[in-house]
Amino acid sequence: MKFISFLIDGINLGSVYAVIALGYTMVYGIAKMLNFAHGDVIMVGGFASFFATSAMGVNPLVSVLIAMVVCTILGIVIEELAYRPLRNAASSLAVLITAIGVSYFLQNTALLIFGSAPKQFNSVVNIPMLMLFDGRIKISGETMVTVISCIIIMVCLTLFIHKTKSGQAMLAVSEDKGAAKLMGINVNFTIGLTFAIGSGLAAIAGVLLCSTYPTLSPYTGSMPGIKAFVAAVFGGIGSIPGAFIGGLLLGIIEILSKAYISSQLSDAIVFGVLILVLMIKPTGILGKKLQEKV
Amino acid sequence: MKKLTLNKQTKSNLITYGIIVIAYFVIQIMIATHTMSYHMQGMLVTVCSYIILAVSLNLTVGILGELSLGHAGFMCVGAFVGASFSICMKGIITFTPLRFFLALLIGALAAGIVGILIGTPVLRLKGDYLAIVTLAFGEIIKNVINVIYMGIDKNGLHFSTKDTVSLGMEEDGIAVIKGAQGVTGMPQDSNFTIGIILILLTLYIVLHLIQSRDGRAIMSIRDNQIAAESVGIHVSKYKLLAFSISAALAGMAGVFYIHSFDNMSSSVFDYNLSISILVFVVLGGIGSIRGSIIAATVLTILPELLREILYSISKDSNVSQVITNSRMLIYSIILIVMMIFNWSPEVKEWTGKFFGKFKKNKSGKKEVA
Numbered sequence: 228m229k230f231i232s233f234l235i236d237g238i239n240l241g242s243v244y245a246v247i248a249l250g251y252t253m254v255y256g257i258a259k260m261l262n263f264a265h266g267d268v269i270m271v272g273g274f275a276s277f278f279a280t281s282a283m284g285v286n287p288l289v290s291v292l293i294a295m296v297v298c299t300i301l302g303i304v305i306e307e308l309a310y311r312p313l314r315n316a317a318s319s320l321a322v323l324i325t326a327i328g329v330s331y332f333l334q335n336t337a338l339l340i341f342g343s344a345p346k347q348f349n350s351v352v353n354i355p356m357l358m359l360f361d362g363r364i365k366i367s368g369e370t371m372v373t374v375i376s377c378i379i380i381m382v383c384l385t386l387f388i389h390k391t392k393s394g395q396a397m398l399a400v401s402e403d404k405g406a407a408k409l410m411g412i413n414v415n416f417t418i419g420l421t422f423a424i425g426s427g428l429a430a431i432a433g434v435l436l437c438s439t440y441p442t443l444s445p446y447t448g449s450m451p452g453i454k455a456f457v458a459a460v461f462g463g464i465g466s467i468p469g470a471f472i473g474g475l476l477l478g479i480i481e482i483l484s485k486a487y488i489s490s491q492l493s494d495a496i497v498f499g500v501l502i503l504v505l506m507i508k509p510t511g512i513l514g515k516k517l518q519e520k521v
Numbered sequence: 522m523k524k525l526t527l528n529k530q531t532k533s534n535l536i537t538y539g540i541i542v543i544a545y546f547v548i549q550i551m552i553a554t555h556t557m558s559y560h561m562q563g564m565l566v567t568v569c570s571y572i573i574l575a576v577s578l579n580l581t582v583g584i585l586g587e588l589s590l591g592h593a594g595f596m597c598v599g600a601f602v603g604a605s606f607s608i609c610m611k612g613i614i615t616f617t618p619l620r621f622f623l624a625l626l627i628g629a630l631a632a633g634i635v636g637i638l639i640g641t642p643v644l645r646l647k648g649d650y651l652a653i654v655t656l657a658f659g660e661i662i663k664n665v666i667n668v669i670y671m672g673i674d675k676n677g678l679h680f681s682t683k684d685t686v687s688l689g690m691e692e693d694g695i696a697v698i699k700g701a702q703g704v705t706g707m708p709q710d711s712n713f714t715i716g717i718i719l720i721l722l723t724l725y726i727v728l729h730l731i732q733s734r735d736g737r738a739i740m741s742i743r744d745n746q747i748a749a750e751s752v753g754i755h756v757s758k759y760k761l762l763a764f765s766i767s768a769a770l771a772g773m774a775g776v777f778y779i780h781s782f783d784n785m786s787s788s789v790f791d792y793n794l795s796i797s798i799l800v801f802v803v804l805g806g807i808g809s810i811r812g813s814i815i816a817a818t819v820l821t822i823l824p825e826l827l828r829e830i831l832y833s834i835s836k837d838s839n840v841s842q843v844i845t846n847s848r849m850l851i852y853s854i855i856l857i858v859m860m861i862f863n864w865s866p867e868v869k870e871w872t873g874k875f876f877g878k879f880k881k882n883k884s885g886k887k888e889v890a
Contacts, residue, residue, distance in 0.1 A: 309857055312865035312868060316866065318586075320648075323648070323652060324588070325856065327590075327799070328855075331796065334853075335850035453656065495660065502654060506642045509650070
């Protein structure tokens with residue numbers, strides 16, 4: 228019974244990772260860049276929702292929408308100002324270092340504005356706890372909402388990419404930017420759209436993360452962000468179902484190692500998973516192998 | 522007349538060494554004439570270790586062309602191994618310079634070996650993946666050292682992951698590493714002169730490597746791995762060479778750094794520290810060794826100088842807090858602006874038009890040293 232409740236905790240954490248990883252994998256798959264700032268966009272989403280509910284007193288669900296709008300705009304602005312100028316840069320290092328810079332910028336701006344003291348985040352989920360087997364297994368409302376919203380997001384994203392024109396444009400851009408441009412696709416717009424969707428998802432992830440673990444500080448997003456990247460690599464970066472599976476597995480691994488091995492070493496174990504995956508199967512569980520061309 | 526026969530590279534090297542030596546004498550004069558505050562004197566060891574770290578990271582980022590985000594992890598390995606050695610040998614080797622020299626050597630070796638162990642599987646990866654894996658390794662090293670307890674008594678070394686009691690030591694035993702508390706009771710062997718010697722040693726190793734046949738092989742991998750492979754360069758060997766030397770130098774810097782404190786926990790060597798070092802490299806110019814030295818010095822001294830000046834004007838203790846908080850913000854802006862300014866094709870074209878007439882040599886060659 229104890230094992231099952233740990234497993235449920237793991238699934239809860241894992242589906243938060245999965246939502247974050249979906250954003251990562253979209254941006255990586257299409258723009259071919261590692262958006263280090265994704266974790267910090269999550270934090271901004273959390274703060275937007277926090278201030279919408281506490282300072283403006285809006286309905287929690289409306290606050291999620293506000294957070295999504297804020298993050299979407301932020302994502303587009305970041306892409307426009309920081310990443311777009313470097314899209315055709317000779318070195319891939321340049322855009323990676325810029326992404327780290329953006330991540331630090333968001334973190335430290337939040338630190339100057341909101342201070343380092345963690346804030347108490349009120350859960351946006353208002354569903355009672357589900358009791359099974361005479362209350363021996365408890366499934367919180369947050370867990371159910373997180374898992375369900377994760378599945379909905381995954382299905383919607385898959386449909387969007389395969390059934391709509393913009394989605395097809397994204398696939399084309401990810402295959403070959405130059406050829407996509409010749410086919411009349413607006414590459415800049417498509418990548419901007421990818422960032423907008425990814426950041427919108429980050430807002431949802433931020434609210435879900437803060438609802439499950441109800442503290443909010445400028446550093447809230449950075450660790451889950453990096454772990455979600457591990458999840459995305461684990462599942463096969465660029466693959467949407469891969470991000471989901473990778474996220475769930477990573478959440479379960481983290482909670483089980485916290486419970487049975489050592490709570491201090493759980494982070495080390497999670498990162499150990501990443502290294503093992505990259506050594507054994509660098510393309511991840513559902514990834515495709517790409518041959519490097521000259 | 523002899524000087525005229527020096528080639529360009531040797532001249533450039535001599536200038537780099539010269540800057541360090543002149544800086545050393547200027548600072549010694551400042552200390553002797555009391556024109557430098559005690560606070561600033563305390564910063565000298567830190568500045569020296571940051572310079573070594575920046576130069577060694579530049580070897581990975583600028584010369585090998587791979588981004589390592591776990592440099593603080595190698596520093597951490599070196600620091601803890603070196604510090605443990607110093608504490609264990611405190612009573613045995615009483616001649617301090619010898620003990621410190623051995624500590625530096627062992628710390629550098631340990632970090633170098635960890636660098637080889639990590640590098641062997643990881644250097645197959647490239648770009649983003651390598652960056653994230655080095656980040657992961659940095660975190661793993663920090664977390665693992667955070668739970669280790671180590672003690673020494675007459676029976677030898679004892680290890681545990683629980684607490685000091687479970688080490689099961691004899692009465693005369695000393696706990697050397699105490700988990701989250703880190704190491705305590707280190708002899709404070711570091712000083713500015715040793716720092717300058719270590720900087721010169723680092724520069725000698727790095728410049729010598731870069732300007733050798735091996736160095737050119739490493740740079741050819743940076744510029745085009747497939748082309749380098751096709752002319753018979755053993756890619757993984759050279760990658761590992763650069764990576765492990767960079768790790769060993771970071772380990773040496775760690776030993777040097779930790780020996781200026783009485784106690785230190787492994788949580789100091791975190792991701793933020795790795796990023797700070799990266800900022801030094803980026804601001805100084807990726808691939809430019811002299812740039813790294815200058816950037817590390819300026820970015821470490823400037824906030825402290827600003828703090829001192831602002832404090833003496835306003836006498837407000839909040840000033841210190843504001844500077845601490847805004848330091849990383851300024852770092853992040855440096856990262857973004859430097860990258861866009863140096864690498865964006867559009868911005869380059871624009872600056873080329875603007876400054877073009879002032880510059881004669883615009884062949885776009887990458888600077889080496």
